[in-house]
Amino acid sequence: GAVVSQHPSWVICKSGTSVKIECRSLDFQATTMFWYRQFPKQSLMLMATSNEGSKATYEQGVEKDKFLINHASLTLSTLTVTSAHPEDSSFYICSASPTSGIRNEQFFGPGTRLTVL
C-alpha cells in the first residue's frame, strides 16, 4: 500500500519548451501533495504544496508562473515547467500523505529526471 507514481521517469527537452510531470497516488487519496526539487548530493528542497481543488502554495523563491501546479483530483497532481531552461534541469520528486487516518507520513514517488538542452 501507499504507492506513489510519477510519469515520466525521465525527460529531455529543448530550451523554451514546457514539460508536464504527473504524480499519482495509486492506492490512497491525498488531499495534499508536495513537490520537491533535488540537486546532486543535496537534500530535498520543497517547491510547493499542492492542494486538491485549490491553488498551490509556493515556497519563497519559487516562481509560480514558471512551475505550474494543478491538483485535479485526490489522486493526481501535475507540475508543468514552463519555458524550460538548462538551469531547470534537476530531479523532481512528488510526495503525498493519505487523507484518511491519523498517519502523517509522506510517501514519495520515484522522481523525474529533467534535462533541458
Place this chain on the structure above:
Amino acid sequence: EDQVTQSPEALRLQEGESSSLNCSYTVSGLRGLFWYRQDPGKGPEFLFTLYSAGEEKEKERLKATLTKKESFLHITAPKPEDSATYLCAVRGTGGSYIPTFGRGTSLIVHP
C-alpha cells in the same frame, strides 16, 4: 521554526560493522519523526514513523529510537545493500503541516 540536524554527513562502514546515525531536532510539539532511505536517482523510501519519546521500531537490520531531542537509526551488521542516504524529517503541531527534512547521512558499506 522546526529544525533537523543529521550527523554524520557521511559514514563509511565495513560489512558487519554496526553503527548509528543521529537526527537531532527542535519542534513545537512533535506530530511525528520520520526516517527515509534514498538510493541514488530514486525517490525516498519510507522506513519508520516515531511519535513519542521512548518509542522504538525495527525493520530487518534497522532500528529507530526516539528521545525528546533526537532520534537514532541503528544499523546492525550492515551489508553493502544498506548503502544509501538516510533522511530524517519531523512534523510539528505548529500551524504548518509541512515536514522539515534534514540534509541526510550518506552511508557506504564496504564488502
